[in-house]
Amino acid sequence: MLDICIFVTSVLFFPARRKLKVCQTRASFWESIRSGFLKNNTTQVIEPPSTNQEEEEPLPEEFVLVEKTLADGAIEQIIFSSGGDVDVYDLQALCDKVGWPRRPLSKLSAALKNSYMVATLHSLRKSPGEERNEQKKLIGMARATSDHAFNATIWDVLVDPSYQGQGLGKALVEKTIRALLQRDIGNITLFADSQVVEFYRNLGFEPDPEGIKGMFWHPRY
């Protein structure tokens, strides 16, 4: 009797409460993002978050999250996409950068292909004056498996260390959650290393609700 049991069928009572909780979360989340992004004048938040924004408003598959002007006049955009178009070599390189153990490329491909959602952050650098001189780089990813109906589990959340500390990880996860909610997935779960439990708590995740334990079969240490 796993997670489905915990959802008491008080459907009438919960939507309002849930909506309120999400709004509150989003206000505090965007507050924290905004304060991070607006540290200098050259950074603009392109996608202005508004607590009035209806949850029903569909999230575009791809959009610019952040845009900033660099010292040399070039423009760098951070682009979020839930379209799942990931080059497996780029992903391998990113996993190396964050220090994760190597995994076979064929398995990485299979994992991407068979994930319900793959969300990415790319850095797009446009040199000044030359429209075609663009460099696109994978700088973040999150993916989720799902039964397409009730449950989703988020795996493999990573952001290029050079881009950490700017709220991009939070944005990545928040957008992924929003995309999952829009697909009517009611139960969004993940397994968090002890050092990132607080990170996810701030995004609205709760560990062991009602004593439910995440369990692993013979975990290898």
Next chain:
Amino acid sequence: MQTHSALLSTSQYPIFSFGCNCDGSNLSLFPCNLNLGVGRARRKLKVCQTRASFWESIRSGFLKNNTTQVIEPPSTNQEEEEPLPEEFVLVEKTLADGAIEQIIFSSGGDVDVYDLQALCDKVGWPRRPLSKLSAALKNSYMVATLHSLRKSPGEDDEYTWKSYLTERNEQKKLIGMARATSDHAFNATIWDVLVDPSYQGQGLGKALVEKTIRALLQRDIGNITLFADSQVVEFYRNLGFEPDPEGIKGMFWHPRY
């Protein structure tokens, strides 16, 4: 009963086919075990111990009366590479009226959604829309089931005219299910494990989960996870699951109570 002596001979450890998967998936959980030899041996031992105790507990449940036979004799000599058939008889017993009841395990995923709905009702789970149940089944990496097949006496003789001319008097009933989602490469999460209350207490839930795990391992899925209600944490611990390994926490986004 003649095959059960095989259960206890643990002189040979089965050889595991775990690949060198340092699974760095899942938010950098697993520090790479560079000392693979030790890790594998350790894991091998753990699983053997688990399997011996698991089958021990199953056996004691099944052999309570003489009319119950374990058809699929578990043997700790059994190579893990030996492929698990998609469908096989787990238990067979003769009922009081001479009828035979077989419990059949299948990982083929052929579930009638109405049967599933009825089973969920029986265990007291809240109703879920049939369309969503269908979608969930269709999009699960694995759906494992237990069916009870009841054959009335006298009608299972393959060689009589009757068996060709008349419909066999067989009743097939869904009595258990477990399903798993997966990325087909690294991780799987088991959801919705249930056994008909009339059939609980016989070790069928354990068998269901154990076979599901085995089928997942055979598909080379290295990380098998689940979320257990507090009252069943012990049940899964006995099957080899560990809660919060190295402080990893299962988390839910705004869980609804």
